[in-house]
Amino acid sequence: MTAQRKAVLDVLHRWHDHPTADEVFLRVRKLLPKVSLATVYRNLDVLAEQDEIQVIEFPGQPRRYDAVTRPHYHIVCVECGRVEDIHLDRVPDLGALVQRTGAYEVLATRLEFEGRCSRCRAR
Ligand SMILES: [Zn+2]
Ligand SMILES: [Zn+2]
Structure with a gap:
C-alpha cells in the first residue's frame, strides 16, 4: 500500500464524519503536503473497489466515504x-x-x- 493510500485510509478511520473527497483531500494534505486531489480521488476509488471503504451516495450530494464497511x-x-x-x-x-x-x-x-x-x- 502506498503512503498516499494509507494516508487516505487513516483519515477515514480517524474521522468518522463521512467526508467528501474534497474534505478527505484537505485532511490528507496535512499529512502529505504534496498530495494532489486527483491522487486522493484515485485512491478513494481503489479503496472502494477493494471494499476497504464504503461509498455513500445521497441524491444531489457529493459522494461521501466511510471506513466502516459493515452494513449500517x-x-x-x-x-x-x-x-x-x-x-x-x-x-x-x-x-x-x-x-x-x-x-x-x-x-x-x-x-x-x-x-x-x-x-x-x-x-
Ligand atoms: Zn444539520
Ligand atoms: Zn457510516
Missing part, C-alpha cells in the same frame, strides 16, 4: 448536509421480500434517511 444505515441532515450513522438493528431483508413477489431479481437495496440534526433543530 445513514441519515443526512437536509439543512446542513451532515451525514451520520443510525444505530439500529438491520431491518428485514427488503430485497428478498421484493424478490419473493416474483417480478424481479433484486440486485441492490438502498435505505436512507433524511432529517434535521440536533444542531439545526436548536437554531
Whole structure:
C-alpha cells in the first residue's frame, strides 16, 4: 500500500464524519503536503473497489466515504448536509421480500434517511 493510500485510509478511520473527497483531500494534505486531489480521488476509488471503504451516495450530494464497511444505515441532515450513522438493528431483508413477489431479481437495496440534526433543530 502506498503512503498516499494509507494516508487516505487513516483519515477515514480517524474521522468518522463521512467526508467528501474534497474534505478527505484537505485532511490528507496535512499529512502529505504534496498530495494532489486527483491522487486522493484515485485512491478513494481503489479503496472502494477493494471494499476497504464504503461509498455513500445521497441524491444531489457529493459522494461521501466511510471506513466502516459493515452494513449500517445513514441519515443526512437536509439543512446542513451532515451525514451520520443510525444505530439500529438491520431491518428485514427488503430485497428478498421484493424478490419473493416474483417480478424481479433484486440486485441492490438502498435505505436512507433524511432529517434535521440536533444542531439545526436548536437554531
Ligand atoms: Zn444539520
Ligand atoms: Zn457510516
